[in-house]
Amino acid sequence: MVVRELQAPVGTGDAAGVSPEYVRISMASAIALRMHSGRFSRDFDFGGINVLLNYQEACRSDCGYCGLARERPGGHADRSFIRVEWPLVRTDELVTRLARFEPALTRLCISMVTHGLAYRDTCDITRRITARIGTPISVLVAPPTIKRERLENLKTLGVDMIGVGLDAVTEDLFWRIRTDVAAGGLSWDKYWEVIGDAREIFGPWKVNIHTLVGLGETDKDLLALFVALRDRQIFSYLFCFNPEPDSRLAAWPQPPLARWHRVQLARHLIEARGFGLEQFDFDDEGRIARIRAARSVLDAVVAEGTAFMTDGCPSGNGGPGCTRPYGSYRPAEPFRDYPFAPTPGDLEGIRRLLGLDDLIN
Numbered sequence: 111m112v113v114r115e116l117q118a119p120v121g122t123g124d125a126a127g128v129s130p131e132y133v134r135i136s137m138a139s140a141i142a143l144r145m146h147s148g149r150f151s152r153d154f155d156f157g158g159i160n161v162l163l164n165y166q167e168a169c170r171s172d173c174g175y176c177g178l179a180r181e182r183p184g185g186h187a188d189r190s191f192i193r194v195e196w197p198l199v200r201t202d203e204l205v206t207r208l209a210r211f212e213p214a215l216t217r218l219c220i221s222m223v224t225h226g227l228a229y230r231d232t233c234d235i236t237r238r239i240t241a242r243i244g245t246p247i248s249v250l251v252a253p254p255t256i257k258r259e260r261l262e263n264l265k266t267l268g269v270d271m272i273g274v275g276l277d278a279v280t281e282d283l284f285w286r287i288r289t290d291v292a293a294g295g296l297s298w299d300k301y302w303e304v305i306g307d308a309r310e311i312f313g314p315w316k317v318n319i320h321t322l323v324g325l326g327e328t329d330k331d332l333l334a335l336f337v338a339l340r341d342r343q344i345f346s347y348l349f350c351f352n353p354e355p356d357s358r359l360a361a362w363p364q365p366p367l368a369r370w371h372r373v374q375l376a377r378h379l380i381e382a383r384g385f386g387l388e389q390f391d392f393d394d395e396g397r398i399a400r401i402r403a404a405r406s407v408l409d410a411v412v413a414e415g416t417a418f419m420t421d422g423c424p425s426g427n428g429g430p431g432c433t434r435p436y437g438s439y440r441p442a443e444p445f446r447d448y449p450f451a452p453t454p455g456d457l458e459g460i461r462r463l464l465g466l467d468d469l470i471n
């Protein structure tokens with residue numbers, strides 16, 4: 111899929127379609143705001159709007175799995191991001207749409223990219239939004255562009271939550287996939303400095319870390335991070351690796367659905383049910399081999415379904431806010447996370463893949 115323009119940039123004063131006058135929005139957001147025709151494969155309420163800064167140079171970082179990486183081949187207008195289309199829209203028209211649809215909105219998110227103007231433009235766009243709309247706002251920050259005072263200023267401007275796309279959950283993977291490349295330069299320590307500052311400034315359960323399953327980490331690596339973040343009252347949100355055409359990891363396989371659902375279940379048990387790492391056994395390759403819990407507890411968690419829904423920033427009333435449909439899979443593929451409560455039929459399929467009989471013996 112490719113990014114497309116909903117309207118051509120008008121005149122040179124519009125700086126050729128770049129932020130802050132223009133932004134990209136996810137295709138799901140464009141459909142929800144009636145800025146693009148289309149339907150979801152199933153009907154569900156959708157009110158989480160994802161906004162992405164846009165520059166001619168895309169992102170100055172060069173992460174191996176990302177469609178916006180600077181060294182990825184292809185023209186700027188042909189880039190996809192997490193494999194979905196991100197139409198280009200005028201910021202002011204978007205804000206007008208947001209105001210019109212405000213009663214249906216649950217969460218707004220501005221995703222920065224690594225670019226010298228990203229912080230300035232994020233502040234500008236945040237101000238335009240908060241002047242007209244009261245929907246809670248998250249910013250998915252680009253740590254190389256961020257320092258403590260900038261986080262404090264984002265809070266002053268009305269930003270409610272901070273996200274950090276750590277993605278690679280171990281320092282070794284972070285180094286190999288995000289840093290040790292021609293235009294890498296991202297620092298694991300800087301990411302954690304920003305996470306710590308954000309936690310102090312925004313408070314408990316107001317910071318989240320995006321984690322990507324399938325980059326080569328073990329289940330044990332993931333679960334250890336989930337526990338550490340939970341203990342600091344920081345959310346961990348799951349994304350499933352979904353290869354971007356032409357990225358350096360384009361040929362890298364997606365993790366099997368069975369592994370993905372087991373990780374979803376474990377993350378939920380840790381974050382929502384207080385499980386510790388000692389309640390999981392792992393095999394020699396770090397895969398979840400056993401969960402130390404009563405079968406009835408696991409059956410109840412699976413039946414409830416929340417563990418398999420998209421974990422994203424909440425709405426103002428604490429319900430689902432950002433649900434990122436198709437963030438981890440293509441529309442034609444089975445859902446990996448559900449932007450709605452999974453149906454009994456969905457849960458039947460998940461139960462089969464989980465193989466709980468093997469996990470509690």
Ligand code: SF4
Binds near residue numbers: 249272
């Ligand atoms: S979960 Fe959604 S709203 Fe929250 S930081 Fe991530 S993309 Fe933004």
